[in-house]
Amino acid sequence: MGKQPLxxxxxxxxxxxxxxRGKIFEKGRYNDLASLYKMFADSxxxxxxxxxxxxxxxVCDLAALLDVTKSAVSHQLxxxxxxxxxxxxxxxxxxxxxxxxxHVKDILDxxxxxxxx
Amino acid sequence: MGKQPLxxxxxxxxxxxxxxRGKIFEKGRYNDLASLYKMFADSxxxxxxxxxxxxxxxVCDLAALLDVTKSAVSHQLxxxxxxxxxxxxxxxxxxxxxxxxxHVKDILDxxxxxxxx
DNA sequence: AATATAGTTGAAGAATTGCTCAACTGTTTA
DNA sequence: TAAACAGTTGAGCAATTCTTCAACTATATT
Numbered sequence: 001m002g003k004q005p006l007x008x009x010x011x012x013x014x015x016x017x018x019x020x021r022g023k024i025f026e027k028g029r030y031n032d033l034a035s036l037y038k039m040f041a042d043s044x045x046x047x048x049x050x051x052x053x054x055x056x057x058x059v060c061d062l063a064a065l066l067d068v069t070k071s072a073v074s075h076q077l078x079x080x081x082x083x084x085x086x087x088x089x090x091x092x093x094x095x096x097x098x099x100x101x102x103h104v105k106d107i108l109d110x111x112x113x114x115x116x117x
Numbered sequence: 118m119g120k121q122p123l124x125x126x127x128x129x130x131x132x133x134x135x136x137x138r139g140k141i142f143e144k145g146r147y148n149d150l151a152s153l154y155k156m157f158a159d160s161x162x163x164x165x166x167x168x169x170x171x172x173x174x175x176v177c178d179l180a181a182l183l184d185v186t187k188s189a190v191s192h193q194l195x196x197x198x199x200x201x202x203x204x205x206x207x208x209x210x211x212x213x214x215x216x217x218x219x220h221v222k223d224i225l226d227x228x229x230x231x232x233x234x
Numbered sequence: 235a236a237t238a239t240a241g242t243t244g245a246a247g248a249a250t251t252g253c254t255c256a257a258c259t260g261t262t263t264a
Numbered sequence: 265t266a267a268a269c270a271g272t273t274g275a276g277c278a279a280t281t282c283t284t285c286a287a288c289t290a291t292a293t294t
């Protein structure tokens with residue numbers, strides 16, 4: 001049994017498909033892109049990111065500011081950390097989080113621009 | 118029974134929280150932002166969007182190009198349509214989809230920029 | 235009118251995700 | 265060294281989401 005047919009329909013415009021196929025990237029790149037945007041696809045996470053745009057903050061302050069439990073904030077911060085969107089530094093018992101780089105702000109700004117039309 | 122306490126911990130830096138509270142937006146705005154990014158948070162959808170960046174395409178061609186069923190593509194296109202990220206025109210039996218505006222390309226570009234570091 | 239094709243739709247199931255809870259670690263302070 | 269507090273973690277649950285399947289609509293062709 002060889003490769004399955006590409007889809008459940010005929011290609012209507014072979015030339016179009018061929019042209020675009022030459023311009024798109026490999027699948028893995030889109031997975032990476034989607035993974036990045038997943039981080040911005042939750043309102044708690046974008047609220048955290050936008051708050052950190054103002055200044056670095058600790059977990060407790062973020063929790064109080066956003067009216068979310070410490071645990072929920074910490075879980076989300078872990079995701080953001082694993083995606084390299086935030087960084088942190090410890091000072092005694094307190095862990096301060098901040099944005100990892102300026103791309104985060106750029107991405108948020110583009111989004112706000114779009115929803116404001 | 119009045120309002121519940123804001124979170125399960127004390128505010129450590131009241132001044133910080135007060136300062137940032139004055140700068141962040143209302144919750145609904147972050148919901149809108151997250152909803153927008155949800156559209157970019159799936160690899161099939163970003164592949165569709167990136168393909169449409171090249172040129173308008175019909176459902177069958179998209180399905181063939183991306184190796185996904187027509188149905189799956191159509192479902193995703195519906196989401197993208199409802200989010201005003203794509204528009205379409207019918208020509209006989211065929212429905213051609215294209216990007217709704219240039220914001221979509223801008224947002225995708227920022228994303229690629231970031232994952233390419 | 236009958237058939238074929240492009241596309242849409244809703245239900246169903248699997249997978250993912252976000253929060254809560256309770257237990258835990260690590261650091262500071264009494 | 266014991267208590268207090270900031271933060272982390274994993275399990276469990278509810279909610280959401282993505283794909284498949286089958287039935288459907290709409291347009292064109294014969």
